[in-house]
Amino acid sequence: MNRVQWSRLDAGARAALLARPAEMNAPDVSEQVAAILADVRERGDRAVRDYTQRFDGIVLNEPRVSVADMDEASATLPAALRTAIEEAAARIEAFHRAGMAADYALDTAPGVRCERMLRPIARVGLYVPAGSAPLPSTALMLGIPARLAGCEEVVVCTPPRADGRADPAVLHAARVCGIDRVYRIGGVQAIAAMARGTASVPACDKLFGPGNGWVTEAKRQVSSGAGAVGIDMPAGPSEVLVIADAGANPGFVAADLLSQAEHGPDSQVILLSDDDAMLDAVDAQVRAQLAQLPRAGIARQALACSHLVRVASLDEAFEISNRYAPEHLILALRDARAWLPRVRRAGSVFLGDWAPEALGDYCSGTNHVLPTSGAARYCSGVNVSSFQVAITVQEVSAEGLAQVGPCAAELASAEGLEAHRRAVTLRLEAAA
Amino acid sequence: MNRVQWSRLDAGARAALLARPAEMNAPDVSEQVAAILADVRERGDRAVRDYTQRFDGIVLNEPRVSVADMDEASATLPAALRTAIEEAAARIEAFHRAGMAADYALDTAPGVRCERMLRPIARVGLYVPAGSAPLPSTALMLGIPARLAGCEEVVVCTPPRADGRADPAVLHAARVCGIDRVYRIGGVQAIAAMARGTASVPACDKLFGPGNGWVTEAKRQVSSGAGAVGIDMPAGPSEVLVIADAGANPGFVAADLLSQAEHGPDSQVILLSDDDAMLDAVDAQVRAQLAQLPRAGIARQALACSHLVRVASLDEAFEISNRYAPEHLILALRDARAWLPRVRRAGSVFLGDWAPEALGDYCSGTNHVLPTSGAARYCSGVNVSSFQVAITVQEVSAEGLAQVGPCAAELASAEGLEAHRRAVTLRLEAAA
Incomplete structure (x- = not known):
């Protein structure tokens, strides 16, 4: 990992260090994406079938997963995994339910009653990636707030596996969320189908979920211009920023950096510390732990664009972090709670040595669909309000x-x- | 106005009737907008000055309005207008404050504390149009929730008048909101300056406010791709849908239709009624009242794309309204309150005969920056949460x-x- 001392960098070097690697390297896929969107709009299910054959190598006769297949997926899932999905769902539901807004009314003058009433977004489309791995956790993170909001129609698209079936853990997670409309469609064709509608897939009002650069570009395009649909947020590769003091556990910090780095070659991890020995120790631990990882190749690519940064003080570390606005922020600090008020921009924050970022990915209860690429400056992670509209009313x-x-x-x-x-x-x- | 009977229309005619005229007629300004954005990014204040000279005919030596000029604007404003601005501000503040979300925390398991903490978006840019008329009300609708959220830096851009000064009512409204950074910059160059920053104008995290097609396209472009900033919502021309029963007052309904139509030639107004006599009477009232309006020319163009629709029942009217998802929805119905639960998609709703839409524009207390062009399907009007981010925290x-x-x-x-x-x-x- 690149090792630098913040105070020695000039303004340009600082900006470059905090730039997202994906922004610098992203290939321009906008024309290809636009062509697929137009084709699906024109030819509907036939186009979806063609792209699924081309990109996934699957002949898709019936894109929707049958109820029998969903039942079978649940029945054949290993019990420990089934239990873990249900346990995670319960905690995610508890946390999201506690944050739900309520209707309210106020007389702003005698005889002038103003109200806000919340309504579910009627039709929502959830994209559950399954590129390098299926993500049942994403089905929970989107499906649970959609159910809490009361959305009438919830559609899931997830890429088919090599055998043409949807991943059984994703199917079980969808069932736990009360979703029975799951389609084995991935990529740009999935976004196109949910945004525009086909004979099989209903047109949705708002689309949610992470995805690769193609999916992200497709969401960007369908959310703009005439006939636009809503999207949850601009998405980018996952990222973590860790602030560690001299008392942190370098093995834990290294494990957290690696768990972010294994997401993809364009993931970014940054460690800020006011202690040289800690930076040395984490660097050594990263090397040691990396050797044991099945996805070491991916992680190594991500680490090549990542940074170990020596800061003069923790105050400086928080300045840098607020400027970077990380998706995930780990405070591996003594008395992390006392530092929390310094955090002004981040997707989700992890306090102390016993809160690995992976807990937030799965089952602490918070949502893992979070703003990346600095969007935490102006937007929030997915929550129940992401699936609602607020309508104001005046009765006079x-x-x-x-x-x-x-x-x-x-x-x-x-x-x-x-x-x-x-x-x-x-x-x-x-x-x- | 075009008069039709819904039951006699086929699916294509129904879709055409509910299509927004702006979507069909909008000229493609994306390349010109992109060129201005790039130029302001490159040349900063010098480019802003050049475009202000070209589009507004003003030589802009110092874009920022001085504190002395703001003081003078307040002092010289007619007392009745000053009072009206302050009275409206108080009601808008009361309603918005009552709807503010709070931080919360929940132990999702023993030793696992999850929290949501709200933070203001640090730097926000507010666009206050002044094309055909200055809009001090828009300064209030954006400035008050920004102050309630606690945004550290609030910037207003508003086009200069022919004499080179900013409108004094807009300046007073900004002052009432505690804003002292007002720039006499309009159009695409204003959006560019706030999104990218110049030597004079700070770069903002999120931009707010309505505008013409150029401003809308500029907001769309700066909210997408690398270096994106947030925007409040996709904007389009203003629109109203009225549902009137046989007991409604046709003069009131006509006045509401005209108050929407005078906004711009691309505004759209739709009246749905189950009573032929009501449609006749409103049509006659529109003609009569139109003759007295200074902006009759604009209103007439808007009315040419607007519709009087005979529905078979009020049930059918609500189906159509929910499909159209109007920015403003007036229920000119006996017992309008009883019909409110039928409303699933709308920006803001006005109940009964005594709630003209203009009240919501100015001073009932609700916000007038609302989703148009059907975006009410998936997004809400501006409120305090529009100026906040929610950060989740886990302490384990x-x-x-x-x-x-x-x-x-x-x-x-x-x-x-x-x-x-x-x-x-x-x-x-x-x-x-």
Whole structure:
């Protein structure tokens, strides 16, 4: 891993260090993605079938997974895995339920009642990747808040395995979330089908879920322009930033860095420490642990773009972290809780030595679909409100209009909007 | 206005009727917008100055409005308008404050504490249009929730008037919101300056506010790809859908339709009624009231793409409305409250005869920055949470890890992520 001292870097070197490698290296796939989107819009299921054959090597006669196949997947799943999925689901549900917003109403003047009412987004599409590995945890992270929100129609698309079937753990996770509409469709064709609808796949109002660069670009395109659908957030490769003091456990820190690095060759990991010995020890531990990993090849590529940074102080570390706005932030600090108020930008934060980032990926209860690439500056991880819209309401009596109407009329005049003013004064005169 | 009977339309005609006129007629300005964005990124304030000269006809030596000018604007504003701005601000603040979310924490297992903490988005940029008219109300609708959220740096850009100054009502509204960074910059160059930063204008994390097609396209471009910033929502022309029964007041309904139509030639208004006589009466009232409007020319263009629709029943009207997902929905119904649960998709709803849509534009307390073009299917109007990020936190003790770690390890194995598993099991072994 690249080893640097922050105080010795000039402004340009600092910006380069904090730049996401994916942004520098991403191939431009926008034209190919646009072509697939247009083709699926035009030819529907036939196009989906063609791309599935081309990209997944599967002949897809019936894209939807049957109820019998879902039952079988659950029945044949190893008991320990079934239990783990259900246990994780329970904690994710508990945490997400506790954060749900409620409707409220307020009389802003006598006779003027204003309200906010929350409604589920009617049709949502969840993308569950299965590129290098199937991700039943992602099915839980999207399916549970969708159910809590009360979405009427929840669709899952997940790429078929080499044998043409959907991963049984993903199917069981979907069932645990009450989802019975699962399609064995992956990649751009899945996003296209959910955004535009085909004979088999219903058109959705909002799409969720992580994916590779192609899926991300497809989500970007369908969320923009005429006929746009909503998306959860701009997605990018996973990343972690660790702030470790001299008292941290270098083996734990190295394990956390590696668990992020194994996600993909474009993942990024950064360690900030005010202690040279800690940086040395973590570096050694990374080397030692890396040798034992089945995905060492992927992790090694990610580590090549990652950094061990010596900071002058923990204050400086938090400045850097807030500037980077990491998806995951681990505070491997003595009294991590006391430092928490310094965190202003991050997706999810892990306090202390006993909170590996992997807990948040699976089962602490928080969501693992989090803002990457610095989007934590302005957006949040998935939660129940991601599956809801808030509609405001005003109920006004004639007395209420007398209270607030003149104010509206005055402002309408100032804005030169005479018809706005008249819509108010006409009623004021009628009520008088 | 176009008069139709819903039951006589086939599927294609129904889709065409509910299509937004702007989507059909929007000129493609994406290349010109991209060129301006690139130029401002490259040349900063000098490019902003050049575009201001070209598009606004103003030589902009110092884009920022001085504190002295802001003071003077407040002092010279007519007292009635100053009072109206302050009165509206108080109600908007009361309603928005009542809907603020709070931090929360939950032990999802013994020793596993999960939390959500809300943080203000650090730097936000507010665009306050002043094309056909200055909009101090928009400054309030954006500035008040930004202040409630606690954003550290709030920047306003608003186009200069012909005399080179910013509109004094907009300046006073900004002051009421505690904003002192106002720039006399409009259009694409304003979005570019706030998204990328110049020597004068700080780079913002998220941009807010309505605007014309150019501004909308600029927001779309800066919110996508590398270096993206957040935006409040995809914006489009304003629109209203009214559902009126036989008991409605046709003069009021006509006034509401016209107050929407005067916004711009691409605004859309739709009236649904189960009563032919009501449609006749509203049509006549629209003609009569239109003649008296200073912006009749604009309204007439909008009405040319608008519709009076006879529905078979109010049930059918709500089906159509939910499909259209209007920005503004007026229920001019006897017992409108009883019909409210039928509303599943809308930006803001106005109940009964005494709630003109103009109240929501100015001073009922709800926000007027609302989803248009059907985006109410998946997104909400601006509120305090639009100016916040939610960060999740997990604090785990060694005992807590013993509780939930095995579940995480099991799921990590199923997903083939061995480094994830080891980050957990290494700690479990160390703690044992």
